[in-house]
Amino acid sequence: MQVFNFCAGPAMLPVEVMQKAQAEMLDWQHQGVSVMEVSHRSAEFIELAHNAETNLRQLLNVPDDYHVLFMHGGGRGQFAAIAMNLLGESGKALYLNSGQWSKAAAVEARRFAQVDELSIVESMEGKQQVVLPELKSDMGDYRYLHYCPNETVDGIEIHEPINSPWPVIADMSSCILSRPIDVSQFGLIYAGAQKNIGPSGLSLVIVKKSLLELPALPMPSIMDYRITAANESMFNTPPTYALYLAANVFQWLQQQGGIEAMGLKNQRKADELYAYIEQSHFYRSGVAATNRSRMNVTFQLADESLNGEFLAQAKARGLLALKGHRAVGGMRASIYNAMPHQGVVALIAFMDEFARNN
Numbered sequence: 001m002q003v004f005n006f007c008a009g010p011a012m013l014p015v016e017v018m019q020k021a022q023a024e025m026l027d028w029q030h031q032g033v034s035v036m037e038v039s040h041r042s043a044e045f046i047e048l049a050h051n052a053e054t055n056l057r058q059l060l061n062v063p064d065d066y067h068v069l070f071m072h073g074g075g076r077g078q079f080a081a082i083a084m085n086l087l088g089e090s091g092k093a094l095y096l097n098s099g100q101w102s103k104a105a106a107v108e109a110r111r112f113a114q115v116d117e118l119s120i121v122e123s124m125e126g127k128q129q130v131v132l133p134e135l136k137s138d139m140g141d142y143r144y145l146h147y148c149p150n151e152t153v154d155g156i157e158i159h160e161p162i163n164s165p166w167p168v169i170a171d172m173s174s175c176i177l178s179r180p181i182d183v184s185q186f187g188l189i190y191a192g193a194q195k196n197i198g199p200s201g202l203s204l205v206i207v208k209k210s211l212l213e214l215p216a217l218p219m220p221s222i223m224d225y226r227i228t229a230a231n232e233s234m235f236n237t238p239p240t241y242a243l244y245l246a247a248n249v250f251q252w253l254q255q256q257g258g259i260e261a262m263g264l265k266n267q268r269k270a271d272e273l274y275a276y277i278e279q280s281h282f283y284r285s286g287v288a289a290t291n292r293s294r295m296n297v298t299f300q301l302a303d304e305s306l307n308g309e310f311l312a313q314a315k316a317r318g319l320l321a322l323k324g325h326r327a328v329g330g331m332r333a334s335i336y337n338a339m340p341h342q343g344v345v346a347l348i349a350f351m352d353e354f355a356r357n358n
């Protein structure tokens, strides 16, 4: 039975990447040892890390005045690192609240600095919709504006760019590399790896160099962007196996035709799934059409007492991890880059059969 894993994170990785990792497990680059067992300072590993950065820069068209940093501590590690690195002694920041993750980012930043928060989601006819406020410089003396373009838990995506007088910081943990972006519109982009990049434990930071000119708060060296940049992301031992897999995912993305091609595939997968949900009376989406996530498709059964049965039958069919996050309930199909179109086709076929039988 073919299994399709819809887990929101850690999420499935491209099967070709996993096969390559399997083939190289005991013998990486003819050294007779695993990549896990070699020094991060060895010529081979340094080349791997350089290639990872170069390929990522190419994929996302990262301008030269941005650092690309590979760090520890996932997405939440960055919630703290951003505040410590960019706010200094007296800095303030503005956080847009569009769901669970952006809210959590603001809570963490408040441990270190003053944070103002603006709620930008409204409920219209029972559907959640993002209403972006007009942002004006006289609203406050902010060092940056933080937002989350794709709310993994809620299934809410903000598709349009944010017009902000302050540098924009985006938590792209669950949408990085899923469609083309213009990096130059952002002060900083970050992502935990375990959705669209590789395994957990690694995080990616793309930061405009000029943002690091102001003095930062004292902080652990491994969280310091300046120290990380000065040491080419190897101040201490990086999560080497995670970086190895991420490097292979970047290569895989290039073989798929890059981010533009990926974006088209992702759009098609999401469009087909939402179109099915939309015409159904058995399922519904709680998110307005303008803000539906292409990566995390949340939906509810009209009769929620069937949730358990739906999940059990889906699992028996090899459709895994469709349960929604405990904070919001319902169902969630995460369809990141690695999810083939075939997986969405299989999910729709199952949903349709389940609806007809019930």
Ligand SMILES: *Cc1c(COP(=O)(O)O)cnc(C)c1O
Residues within 6 Å of the ligand: 009, 073, 074, 075, 076, 077, 101, 148, 150, 151, 152, 171, 172, 173, 174, 192, 193, 195, 200
């Ligand atoms: C998963 C996720 C995080 C948290 O990642 P951790 O690595 O568990 O800290 C943060 N933001 C978003 C949008 C996420 O999807």
